[in-house]
Amino acid sequence: MSRDAILALALIAMIGLVSVRFPGFASPDSLLGVFNDTSILIILALGQMAVVLTRCIDLSMASNLALTGMCCAMLNAAYPQLPIVLLLVVAMLIGALLGSINGVLVWKLDIPPIVVTLGTLTIFRGVIFLISDGQWVNAHEMSPAFKALPRAEVLGLPMLSWVALICIALMYFVVTRTPQGRAFFAVGGNPDAAVYTGIDVGRTRFNAFVLSGALSGICGYLWVSRYAVAYVDIAGGFELDVVAACVIGGISIAGGIGSVAGAVLGALFLGVIKNALPVVNISPFWQQAISGAAIIIAVVFNARAERRSGRIILRQAETT
């Protein structure tokens, strides 16, 4: 059975377990709610997946989200009449621009990605403080349209969920059907070999960072409009959740291995835990320990699934 299928089963089992104590949890409404709540994590995990596939890591996603979100909120507060669709495009562009800073440093200067994004993680946060002067942008300063978009329901599903679904579909397409998407796998799987096959390793990584940046940017707008507030610390520490989601989803931190389904399932896994704990009335003080334990168990489990017994040629020799 594939890793994704196992993870899906684990997810279902967990939902089942929760609904034993609280039957309402497994209702379609509640599950859609969980999905909606996890949408941002899913989108970020997809971006992180692209980066991790190329054997890099992007720790600046949450800071990128926060900075873009603040830009959107301030733009909206200053020019409330600006169309929201335009704002969404602007968010994507700002995010992509920030991502490209990471990308250029990795590509042109060969600085290890973890160092680059550790640096930009703090820099982006600091810049939020500089542009906002530390002030919050509050709900009453945002235009109603700004706040409405993620909540607007289309076919019974909030736009937030729709955006996540669109991102999932697009990402699936990119990863399986475009040369660039396949290059992500090649670059991460064997960078030296990728050079020989004519893939520009640096440029591919750059593109992955731009992609993750653009997705972070979109999430920046979504986050700020959903929670109707923007300040320096939003989504603080969220970068680790995103990495955790990818890892739970079986995306190898060493690059080259992973799938869109894995990233989505990994994010949902964390999302369900986060949503289920308050529901089953577990003391909030237990929350952190439980999600930590879940991450460890998932990793141990993934590693077991990956372990193969013996090499192929000799396994064949055994049977003959």
Add this chain to the structure above:
Amino acid sequence: QAEDMRIALVVKALGIGFFEAAAKGAEEAAAELGGVEIIYTGPTDTTAEGQIEVINSLIAQKVDAIAVSANDQDALVPALKKAMTRGITVISWDSGVAPEGRQMHLNPSSNPLIGNMIVKMAADHLPDGGDVAVLSASATATNQNIWIEEMNKVVGNYPGINVVATVYGDDLSDKSYREAQGLMSSHPDLKAIIAPTSVGIVAAAQAVSDAGKAGEILVTGLGLPSEMAAHVESGASKSFAIWNPIDLGYAATMISYNLAKGDAEATAGGEIGMGRLGAVTLGESLDGAMADPFVYDSSNIADFKDIF
């Protein structure tokens, strides 16, 4: 030009509307006194370690007084003690420090009054009683814990009101939002959410309106008029309370000035002047209350939402 006196206003975290307003009050006091420089500072996240680093650099600058709203009542004590041994006047305001770490503490209001007020605002709109839950800030926030304690003492006076849970949003909008969602789904009969924190109350109100339960589940507690205006309009919140943060910053500055100048001394039962706000009388543990909380609702919010 060199100022005669430098007073540092150390807040829990920079960028929070409440403290920005307090800073305005501090500047007002400085202008009134003349020759006073206000250093408005604090960490960017609500941690004790961050505040200690800030306090250390203030000690190094040899400021004359430090007025701090503490993230942790115990952890700041050693640093503040050091400040006092180097001749710096130290008071706490809003969120207190343990007595050995400060000369006096200025409560925005009396704790029993606040504890009573937050539950009364819920009970007033729930004639038949019902389940209510508390959404607090971080589990370590001194003042929130005291208010909740005070609230629990008097909750028996409101028949039918039943506190079913206390959750913590860590003064983070998103976490508070999720906790509010959790409250709604795990307590289907919930009638009100009491959030004695300006971040939590906004997030709770947002979560309630997003769930389409504005008017059905009441959100109340302590909040800023500017941040709550929209939610009072939408009906998610009927009323909430707060003291005037501008006055609080003003008062803290005045007290610091008087103590640093040697014009007053912090003694149990003694009085310290607060400029236009009169004087504060100190209790047994050298703390005093500034004023009563003030309740905002649809009738008066329009007058205040542009001020703080």
Add this chain to the structure above:
Amino acid sequence: MLKPAPSMNPASLSLNRISKVFPGVRALSSVSIKLYPGQVTALVGENGAGKSTLVKVLTGIYQPDEGNIELDGVTQTFASPIDAARAGITAIHQETVLFDELSIAENIFIGHAPRNRFGLIDWRTMNRRAAELLDRIGATVNPATLLRDLGIANKHLVAIARALSVDASVVIMDEPTAALSHKEIEELYQLVEQLKVAGKAILFISHKFDEIFRIADRYSVFRDGELVGEGMIDQTSSGKLVELMVGRSVDSVFPPRTNELGEEIMRVDGFSHPTEFEDISFTLRRGEILGFYGLVGAGRSELMQALFGVTRPSAGSLQMGVEKIVIDSPADAIARGLVYVPEDRGRQGAITGLPIVDNVALPSLSQTSKNGFVRMAREFALARQYTRRLELKAAALDQNVAQLSGGNQQKVVIAKWLATRPTVIILDEPTKGIDIGSKAAVHAFMRELASQGLAVIMVSSEIPEIIGMADRVIVMREGRAVGAFERDELSPEALVVAAAGIEDERVA
């Protein structure tokens, strides 16, 4: 016999005065080579002579410092491997340049995958064309399987298929037969013939002289980055080539047997492993060179690694001297005087990011240190001693191993385990990919070790080496010992028959 005179044929590829300098090394200095359509040009030279560097310049991986490349009379600059591929140059590189987690088909086509009219990858066409290519080179694998599920030989076939997937006029092969078995090598020769007939210009790099004389039409010889000779293959001899390569004449015969067998030093009984090998028993005496022959994948390396404590055997016992011992880690084995020089030098042998001296001293840390503290003077002394004995070519002892050529890396690897002064040394393919001069040095050295009373186990896939060096040979097939030969029973035929299992079929 209607072969046109080569000189009449215009060269399809000319390299003119190409130079390439690395920090401290002049890898290529002003070399000029011409490749002709329908002809195989063999490129020979010692390790580090600059052969692979030339391949990388030709395929756009490195840019030359000087000189130019002319293709069909047009001067070209290759900024990237894509440019070279577009211009019709394709290569099988010395290192395997493949992706374990991608399918076979994708490995073949990555970088130039067939697209549909929307510019998206056309998986169906890709799989079909991959199947055709694999069929052509006699590989029987499903193009949709993941590469990681293939054995090493099949992987190499995929690399060859990849080179053929571009319609190229110039095909470069850098030691393509190093990892292939007998049968697959034969198929490769046929393929080269086909390419010749199709009019491709072929550059063929190899250290094996028999195959050069079998398939090449012309030769070019490199020494220290310079072209020192070229001509038609039928106008030269291996002796002359070697002289050109090393700048002196070299004895190509194996060193005479000087070692005397002493007392039994090691006894292996019923060694088995759940998936890799089964019921292996043998004894080893002081001064003996015991050969292990088999086709690639016969499980020899796994057996040796189990003896060395890298993996655990499931059954069987090991006795050294009179004592039965259990070795559960390489550290244990080294402490007991049993060392293993691995076959995969890049991954298991050398630590390429560290200096030569650190590499040599690493397994001997307990000797060179005192109470856990290292003593650098001793480390340098050790490194100096052993690199001199193996005639290592390098700039200094603190040079990183990564900067050495393949053959010199192998010398560092051998030096590093010799420095522990073992009593039993296992050499796994000790001369794989190293040039004739170095090979002779390694062989002489093995003899010297044996005559000093060391016991040597030599795993090799080269029949001449096995026959020339071993006192006794054990043949393995599919994880089992299928034959044991004393020195006087050795013949190439007997070994091949045992290793390939032809005997079995005759019995059945």
Add this chain to the structure above:
Amino acid sequence: MTDVERQTELPDRLRSPLFRLMASWEFLLLIVAVLIFFLNTQASPYFLDPWNLSDATYNFTEKAIIAFAMALVIIAGEIDLSVASIIALVSTCMGYAVQLGADTVTLIAVAVVIGAACGAFNGILVAGLGLPSIVVTIGTLSLFRGIAYIVLGDQAYSGYPESFAFFGQGYVWWVITVEMVLFAVFALIFYVLLHRTSFGRSVIAIGNNPTASVFSGIRVARVKFMLFMLTGVMSAVAAICLTSRLGSTRPSIAVGWELEIVTMVVLGGVNILGGSGTIPGVVIAAIVMGMVTFGLGLLNVPGIVMSIFVGLLLIAVIALPIIIRRLRQRLSG
């Protein structure tokens, strides 16, 4: 074997020791440190006061103590993101012990045991089961702090014995704090451990190539396990200092330190991909970071803006040599 054909012997070193020193990372960092020191003296009149400088060291001593161990872990090709959470758990356990009436010596013992246990847990998962450390320690980051939350909830422990304050608030002589002495002693110990012992050699070899290290007779799993355990113990030492300095324990203690510590290590020239790095580099980096934050603090620059400087410093210090090398190549080539 005869030596007739070999005329020349390989020299030990390609470049002179002076050249290597000048070209080293530590030298560059030292220049940066001097520069920052000078800028600080210009920017604030309060900087050059011995007591202030002494206070300033608290900005980095505790983090640096962990950074030494972290440097070894990173050189070995792993990473430990759970260090700050180990501090929280250790501090919580010390607080718990205080409630049971433990004295200072017992507290130290408790801290070291818990720190070692946390490190051993990481070590088993990483070295024993072969899991990627970045992921494992993201998990234990949540787990360890989570346990602290379970134990403490909204409570805090205080009431540490008077003598316990020595570690975080005591002075050895004049302005020399206990933490400074610990910093110096551990710097020396780790310097010797990494650069002068065979254990250190193994660590470097493992970071370069774990497989070849196994074949070379290094007990890789054991070394890695010991490194994680060491990091746990050093986190416990830092927890003792921090708890003693704060005089109380909250579960949110030392939040976010892990990234600052990693930044410190990387700034110190340790290759984040493993295989190389030096302790002097980390020492200088710690002092540089401490001086930057203290200098900016004297100007009342908010912490978040300081972190911009730290982030820029991190990228600039790594990028600069690369850019200079490129430029030089372009000019000469």
